[in-house]
Amino acid sequence: MITEHRRRAYLDAMQVATWLPRTVLPFAAPSNPELLALAPEIPLEDAPAPVADVIPEAPAAEARPAATSVRARIEIPRPGSNPRPAVQSAPEAAAEPEAAPAKQEAPPPPRxxxxxxxxxxxxxxxxxxxxxxxxxxxxxxxxxxxxxxxxxxxxxxxxxxxxxxxxxxxxxxxxxxxxxxxxxxxxxxxxxxxxxxxxxxxxxxxxxxxxxxxxxxxxxxxxxxxxxxxxxxxxxxxxxxxxxxxxxxxxxxxxxxxxxxxxxxxx
CATH class of the missing domain: 3.40.470.10 (Uracil-DNA glycosylase-like domain)
Structure with a gap:
């Protein structure tokens, strides 16, 4: 399971403004009473079975890679995190002074x-x-x-x-x-x-x-x-x-x- 802060970040990235959990989420903030009042009442006999009764809980080892894959898919790189090298324009490159030629060594004296x-x-x-x-x-x-x-x-x-x-x-x-x-x-x-x-x-x-x-x-x-x-x-x-x-x-x-x-x- 993930923390409330990270959960809200995922929902904002998916443009989900309002949501209600089916079950009590661990580490979640208290529910907003106004949102709960707007939700229609569902008869107990027609209510869907809890997720825990239908889908067995996945092992912790399998849940960790899934979260990693979702994170890699929805995260947006921050501006400036990987700046591209500046491309030097041709006039600026031409204006750079040329390297000084190597000093020519004098020939050895004749013998x-x-x-x-x-x-x-x-x-x-x-x-x-x-x-x-x-x-x-x-x-x-x-x-x-x-x-x-x-x-x-x-x-x-x-x-x-x-x-x-x-x-x-x-x-x-x-x-x-x-x-x-x-x-x-x-x-x-x-x-x-x-x-x-x-x-x-x-x-x-x-x-x-x-x-x-x-x-x-x-x-x-x-x-x-x-x-x-x-x-x-x-x-x-x-x-x-x-x-x-x-x-x-x-x-x-x-x-x-x-x-x-x-x-x-x-x-």
Whole structure:
């Protein structure tokens, strides 16, 4: 059985304004005498049997689910009990500031070692394959001597200063990117060229020398380049690359025959 308060709520939801129970309801409020006076008298012999005599009382376990089903059917959700999320209009969404783009990280500094040499009236900026100065029996140094003999230049080149190693510093906030490396290498070579005087041609041996002194890439191998501040240059593959790919030597020799006029005619 249900309480009087809940019973009245159900009747209001079903729009029942007046009702009279057939039997005494437990937990019910006292009946209104005026309503009882309006009810017609029913002879005792014609009165219907009490509900308790006709319909057996249902067990408490069965009555509880029935009340639950009725409650779910007639209850009306209260306004605002489950508010819907506000839908943002298109103009407001467009007015929102865009997220700031992620800060692009600076590329790592290039790493290379270059040695400046002089052979006759030519200067050579050569990549050091191991990062250390040449030794007399190094295979790369022996190959360089062969190239100088084939070019008609002294095969015992003079070392000019210490190798140029990049990056300069392992720590610190100084810019050591590709542009800084190019400016440093070109400034270093230009200063040495002024000290040495006449220079018929500058050899750029190896990709780091071609990239940071000649401002070119591997596509410039075996070609002549004109570099501002450095004059006429000749781009060559690296010594280690020539040892790994001997087939490049034929193309190098053909290019050398065309460029050789630069230092041959000035002797």
């Amino acid at each position: 290379f070692s270059l040695q400046l040499l002089r052979a006759g009236n030519c200067l050579l900026l050569v990549e050091l394959p191991t990062g250390e100065p040449f030794q007399s029996r190094d295979p790369a140094y022996l190959l360089l001597k062969d190239l100088l003999r084939a070019a008609g230049l002294p095969d015992s080149p003079q070392i000019l200063g210490e190798p140029v190693r990049w990056p300069l510093l392992s720590r610190g906030n100084m810019d050591q990117g590709p542009d800084a490396a190019r400016d440093f290498v070109q400034g270093f070579v230009g200063m040495r060229m002024e000290e040495q005087g006449d220079c018929a041609c500058l050899w750029l041996v190896g990709l780091p020398a071609v990239r940071f002194a000649g401002e070119a890439d591997a596509g410039a191998f075996n070609r002549e380049l004109q570099v501002e501040g450095l004059g006429a240059t000749w781009a060559l593959p690296g010594l280690e690359l020539l040892m790994d790919e001997p087939e490049r030597k034929g193309e190098l020799w053909q290019a050398m025959r065309r460029v050789m006029r630069r230092w041959k005619h000035t002797e």
